Amino acid sequence: MTPRSARSAHKQLAHLVADRLRVEILEGRLKPGEWLRQERIALAQGVSQMPVREALRQLVAEGLVEHIPYRGTRVVEFTVADIEDLYACRLFIEGMAARHAAAVITDEELREIAGLHERMLPCDTPESLPEYRELNRRFHTAIFQASRRSFLIRSLAQLWAAFPTMLWSNVPLVAYRTAPGRDASDAAEHEAIVTALSARDPEAAETAARAHISAAGRALLTALGAAPHPLPEAPSFQSLSLATGGRHRSRSFPHAEEES
Amino acid sequence: MTPRSARSAHKQLAHLVADRLRVEILEGRLKPGEWLRQERIALAQGVSQMPVREALRQLVAEGLVEHIPYRGTRVVEFTVADIEDLYACRLFIEGMAARHAAAVITDEELREIAGLHERMLPCDTPESLPEYRELNRRFHTAIFQASRRSFLIRSLAQLWAAFPTMLWSNVPLVAYRTAPGRDASDAAEHEAIVTALSARDPEAAETAARAHISAAGRALLTALGAAPHPLPEAPSFQSLSLATGGRHRSRSFPHAEEES
DNA sequence: ACCTCCAAAGTTGGATATAAAATCTAAATT
DNA sequence: AATTTAGATTTTATATCCAACTTTGGAGGT
Incomplete structure (x- = not known):
């Protein structure tokens, strides 16, 4: 555990x-x-305009604001359809990530995830909602980080960036979280994910992750007043990954250095 | 067809x-x-540093480069695993988009997509590869644009942004495109998508889109030298979308203006 | 009244110059 | 040999100025 190079904890102003x-x-x-x-x-935050513009462009990329040339930047408005799509994407991609994670997760990662799960359990009052949300975010993030699939990690980070905005700008989240039985359901579903990961069972991990996000999505859309379909159970079909499920090639491909 | 407001075709320098x-x-x-x-x-392009930095931040968001504070920005290296994941995500999300598109596509959009398909057919020589790629990109883009699902459109645009980089930096794409029978397969698969869209059949559109991307992904990974699994045929299960498949709510939700 | 054109105001977009902060390289010292 | 220090390089941030564009609000004509 050499400290190495301190990992450059310096944040930029734009961030x-x-x-x-x-x-x-x-x-x-x-x-x-x-x-x-x-x-x-810039005035309000006491900085110059350059970091502000960089920050705005970053938020544009995250999908939280939209930019119109020579007009300005404004907060986007999300639709119910957007929330449906967000959950559908999460359902699939987080399922994939959980599958991969189950195969390569370390004991330490497992402990951290289980710990986050434990700490979420007592958060069943309205006042503890903010803490619950933060723990929940870290729980899911820890899982897909454990997958070691950088592309999935990046994609999911983007999805999660847009996620809270949708909720807060569209609906009192309390309506979802305090829906009858949601606390217990969430806990049980999280438990199932932890169990599957602990067992290093990719199939079960994917299934559990999908079931959880599917259930949460349905609950949220119900709270939103949208008529949720009977909804097909998240199908537990084989992995959709296109090739070898074995150890992933660690390094990048040798890109044609010279054209012999 | 009033010109309206010219839609502000002005591109920013950063773009x-x-x-x-x-x-x-x-x-x-x-x-x-x-x-x-x-x-x-900045020197090479004859602009100042500000637009350069905005451009870099945009490319970071697209996933083509990575930024390390106070160190710089560099081109990312993709792995085979990344390509697998990219195709898996496309498989799912483009399938969803095709499903939605089939329900709401206009005759004009249909004509354009069919036209692009036609124009791809003669592109079966190595020299026409660049043209084929551009037409192919427009073909797929036109389809997911037709879905009217802004969230999916944005997500797929991001995936497609990272896509070409992976290929060119990892493999001679010609190896894929000139693989035996790939031309004919691509054409047939595109044809199937067009047919399904014309019939306004969401189920068939999703299935066709998935089949195409799955096949293309397998071919590419084979060309890359990765051992492709037997691969489960893209399962034609019901939509994973979480709620009403009906007309999507056009406007955003009334976000709690006052908390009565 | 109604439309068109034109100038004013305000905001974003971009250039330039300059300073500060952080990182890396490599020589100099212990 | 290991550590420290000094310098060079690059990024990050500020300030100021001007150009480009959109919108707004009238002046003038029909």
């Missing part, structure tokens, strides 16, 4: 600005449709 | 810079691992 704006958006102080004027933001 | 860098990356002039120094780029 800080983006973080603060993200919080303002997801807490509703910046409402969907509202314009974000760069000069005002 | 142009990003476009040029993207081309350089995907054509291999900028190799994976290579550092992109902002001053050099």
